[in-house]
Amino acid sequence: MINVLADQYLYNIQSYLPESVNLQLFDPAQGLPSEVEQAHAMLIRTVIPINKQTLPNIPKNLTFIGTGSSGTDHVDSQYLGNHNIHFADAAGCNARSVAEYIATALLLWSEKRNKDLSTVSVGIIGVGHVGTKVADILKKVGLQTVTYDPPRDQRDSGFTTASLEEALSCDILSFHTPLNKKGKYPTYHWLDQRKLEGRTFDLIINSARGGVVDERALLNTMKQGKIRDIIIDVWENEPDIHLDTAGAAFLKTPHIAGYSIQAKENASKFIADDLIDHFDLERPQIETNDQKIIFDKRPDEFTSLSSLLIELHPIKNYEQQLTEIVKNHPHKRGEMFNKLRAEFPLRQQFAQIHLTKTYFKQFPILKELGFSEIS
Structure with missing residues (x-):
């Protein structure tokens, strides 16, 4: 046995x-x-x-x-x-789940900052399973994307990477690389003070791995007014997250983008x-779980896309609980960070959530995000 x-x-x-x-x-x-x-x-x-x-x-x-x-x-x-x-x-x-997290976070950010997403560009750093899905969903919601992945460019004849300069010239950067400290393409502290020097960004998002982004360099650049906002899901020294980084984040979550x-x-x-x-074992018979969730709240309860999205995705709920940990349990944050990750109820992806036709008329972007219409 x-x-x-x-x-x-x-x-x-x-x-x-x-x-x-x-x-x-x-x-x-x-x-x-x-x-x-x-x-x-x-x-x-x-x-x-x-x-x-x-x-x-x-x-x-x-x-x-x-x-x-x-x-x-x-x-x-x-x-x-x-x-x-x-x-x-x-x-x-978890590629689709991360893509939905990034799209949700960007839409919440754009509404809060009064930014028209069709006017900004997103540099996607790392275009594997996750980065590809992120690029797909962001294009559907109207963003210009620039995809940067030199290792994939070398191994995949069907993919051509953008240049480093093209990627770093974007308004927003979103990271989707593995964490490598060695090899031809190390990613540890890929975004460091040298790459940030002389540049400005509206937003930096890290949902890849803690350490891909140098958090100290991020905070220094934010103090200079060269980075407006950061969204952090993965952290250096995780689960003992840096309190300064958490305090500076527009949105912070406990490594759950792919959940x-x-x-x-x-x-x-x-x-x-x-x-x-x-x-060489025999595969068990598995029942397919294609759960259909009917969202039954009335459309007139929601006056903005943001107010609806935070009902459909638990991103702000995660942030609220992480904020409580950082504020009230700073010395136990590592233990409680892991506990929150492990025990918070899992969400359904957007395709499983069914909405009435009225929602799609009020917020047409819901169709591009992948939500289903009640038939």
């Missing part, structure tokens, strides 16, 4: 694995349990780093580790490879499927 040790917050993970495996769930807040010694496979999230320091003695039976995340900077894949451990990730699982029921389902299924293939 295959012993599988899995983070208890991997969404519905048991339904994606065959009954033939011996599945044991663990609480990541307590670190890796002693049962790791008997594990053949381990399924984790970003809150559990895996490297020589955290897993110095590789269990003899362990041959598979999967992370239910697009990002992999918490795992030393070379270390695992040296010990013949197959490593799998869930790249692309939705559909994204979490994808993440669990992607890594479960890789595990099943690795051990």
Whole structure:
């Protein structure tokens, strides 16, 4: 029997694995349990780093580790490879969810700042699964996008990157890169004081990985009046987020841009499927969850797009709870940050939310955002 040790917050993970495996769930807040010694496979999230320091003695039976995340900077894949451990990730699982977060955040920002989004340009830094979806949804809502990704340009003959100058000349930058400290294209502190020097930006958004943006450089540039606003979902030294950065943010959220029921389902299924293939197991029968949410509030309750969007997306609810943590529990912010991420109810993506025709007449942009009309 295959012993599988899995983070208890991997969404519905048991339904994606065959009954033939011996599945044991663990609480990541307590670190890796002693049962790791008997594990053949381990399924984790970003809150559990895996490297020589955290897993110095590789269990003899362990041959598979999967992370239910697009990002992999918490795992030393070379270390695992040296010990013949197959490593799998869930790249692309949350692309649509992140795109909806970015579009929502931009629409809230534009209304608050009285900015016509058709007059501003967005430089999308990193055009993989997520960056591509972000570019798609922003084009649909009328923004000019500039896509910058030199590594993809080299490996994908169908993609041509913008120049660095073209990207940095945009009014807004949105980050969607992995966090790499080494290699030909390092992204650690990609946006630093040198790149910010002599430039002005309306808005910087980081929903990629903490550390891709140098937060100290951001704050210095904001003090000079060269950056008006920042929206931060991922943080340096996360989960011990910087209070100065949190205080300066137009919008701050606890690393949840990619959180939705559909994204979490994808993440669990992607890594479960890789595990099943690795051990040559039989796939379980899974019922498709195509939940339809009827939004039944009256359209005349909403006088602005923003007032409606914060009912349809929990982005401001997340911010409110993170603000409470920062304000009232500064010394426990790391623990409570992770708890908020793990336990806050997941949202539905826009396609699952059905609205009456009146909403689409009042706010035509809802169709471009992907909401469904009640038939």
